Amino acid sequence: MLHSFVKKTINRLTDWLIALLGVSIILWFGITLPTFSLSKMNTTESKPLNISQTKLKKHVEELTYFYAPRTIEYGTLNATARYIHRQLEKFGETTYQPFWTMTGRYSNVILNLGPKTKEILVIGAHFDAKSGSLDIDGNASGVAALIELARHLSINKDKLSIGVQLVAYPLSQKKIVTLENMGSYQHANALIESGKRVKLMVSLDNVGTFTEEKKSQKYPYQFMSYVYPNTGKHISLFSRLQDYSEVMRLKKSFASASNLPLYSFSLPENYFQTSSSDHLNYQRFGIPSIVLTDTSEYRTLSEAEIKKAEVADRLNYKKIAMLITGLYQVVMDNESTLKPEGLVQRSPALNVVDDAL
Numbered sequence: 001m002l003h004s005f006v007k008k009t010i011n012r013l014t015d016w017l018i019a020l021l022g023v024s025i026i027l028w029f030g031i032t033l034p035t036f037s038l039s040k041m042n043t044t045e046s047k048p049l050n051i052s053q054t055k056l057k058k059h060v061e062e063l064t065y066f067y068a069p070r071t072i073e074y075g076t077l078n079a080t081a082r083y084i085h086r087q088l089e090k091f092g093e094t095t096y097q098p099f100w101t102m103t104g105r106y107s108n109v110i111l112n113l114g115p116k117t118k119e120i121l122v123i124g125a126h127f128d129a130k131s132g133s134l135d136i137d138g139n140a141s142g143v144a145a146l147i148e149l150a151r152h153l154s155i156n157k158d159k160l161s162i163g164v165q166l167v168a169y170p171l172s173q174k175k176i177v178t179l180e181n182m183g184s185y186q187h188a189n190a191l192i193e194s195g196k197r198v199k200l201m202v203s204l205d206n207v208g209t210f211t212e213e214k215k216s217q218k219y220p221y222q223f224m225s226y227v228y229p230n231t232g233k234h235i236s237l238f239s240r241l242q243d244y245s246e247v248m249r250l251k252k253s254f255a256s257a258s259n260l261p262l263y264s265f266s267l268p269e270n271y272f273q274t275s276s277s278d279h280l281n282y283q284r285f286g287i288p289s290i291v292l293t294d295t296s297e298y299r300t301l302s303e304a305e306i307k308k309a310e311v312a313d314r315l316n317y318k319k320i321a322m323l324i325t326g327l328y329q330v331v332m333d334n335e336s337t338l339k340p341e342g343l344v345q346r347s348p349a350l351n352v353v354d355d356a357l
Contacts, residue, residue, distance in 0.1 A: 051321040053317035053318060053320075056144045056145070056317045057317055059140070060140045061312045063080065063083075063138070064138070064140050064311050068129070069131075069138075071129055071131070072103050072176065078106065081096070081106070081109050081168070084127060084143065085109045087147045088168075091153075091154035092150075093112045095110050097186065106170045107170070108187050110167050112163065112165055113154060113164045113165075113166070114153075114160030114162060115160060116163060117163040119162060119163075120165055120191075121163070121199055121201075121202075122164075122167060122187075122191075122198050123164070123167070123201075123327065124167040124168070124184060124203050125167075125169070125203070126139055126142070126169045126172030126278055127139065128169075137209065139204070139206050140208075141206060141207045141315055143204075144320065145327075148321075149166065149324050149331075153328065160331070162331075162335050167184075169187065170183045171183050172277075172278055182278070184282070185284075187281075188281045188284070191287075198288070198289075199337075200246050200334070202292060203289065205277060207235060207294055207323055208319070209296075209316070210232060210233050210234075210316040213300075214231055215230050215231075216230070217231055217232040217295070217298065218299070219295075228263055229263070232294070232295075235261070235263075235292055236292070237265065238265050238279075238290065240288075243288040250290070254330055256329060256333075257325050257329035258322045258325045258329070262326070277291050279291045292323070
């Protein structure tokens with residue numbers, strides 16, 4: 001009798017453990033969306049990129065030394081927009097997209113590359129900083145990556161199979177301005193009103209801090225430390241669960257060209273609603289969108305690294321170059337599923353002008 005009871009109990013426990021293991025595997029797969037090299041991906045052939053780490057650092061130095069603090073209070077945002085416009089206009093059609101707020105007039109800076117397809121890719125980075133402190137990246141790394149990505153895409157723009165918009169935004173913090181006054185919201189709303197369809201939006205939000213120090217990577221939730229690395233030498237991707245197909249394609253394409261480790265974290269849409277990252281404004285319009293980030297305050301440098309006097313010297317430009325290489329391949333591998341739009345009248349909702357700020 002006792003033997004039979006023990007046997008039944010063991011069998012039930014085994015069943016529960018197997019079920020728990022199965023659920024854990026499904027959750028792990030759903031959250032991390034791992035990619036496997038079961039077959040070689042067909043990627044667009046392109047020459048190896050020669051990304052200048054010197055140019056990357058120069059952009060960061062300009063943004064952190066001459067255009068900082070990049071906040072509303074210091075009135076430097078329009079000057080920063082002009083600097084970014086001067087850089088991007090070297091590579092193609094670059095325009096301002098102005099909008100007005102209670103604190104004044106600001107502008108997104110937009111570079112268009114590739115064919116005029118109704119379906120496009122969008123890659124963006126905000127150029128305002130959360131704090132007036134000069135001792136922070138303030139996404140200078142994201143803007144620098146955006147500019148150098150533009151340089152290399154422009155070289156092979158004739159090979160692009162889809163239109164691409166590279167966008168730099170002011171006013172990225174919902175805590176500082178209303179949702180409608182965020183630069184990314186203004187851009188997303190204008191795209192929808194103009195009839196454009198966005199295949200994927202990628203936001204670059206602090207992408208330059210990397211370290212080999214153990215236990216340098218923290219996470220907002222404890223369970224993440226059991227799934228993801230504790231060393232800050234990778235780039236992170238955050239997305240919605242429903243965008244899993246876009247994330248899988250991006251990760252495969254990225255890995256085919258870059259050795260920079262990329263880990264993704266996917267959760268239901270309502271999980272992110274309290275945040276104010278730029279990619280969320282595209283999600284609000286139903287656009288598949290993700291953010292690539294070094295996780296900012298959750299990544300800590302060693303004391304020796306922190307002692308470096310200047311922010312520009314703390315960033316890892318080799319890793320940023322690896323990020324650009326992966327993103328470049330992602331863009332080159334994408335193509336529009338829609339016919340070219342041909343000659344159409346530009347919607348006034350875009351409100352894009354070429355005059356200086």
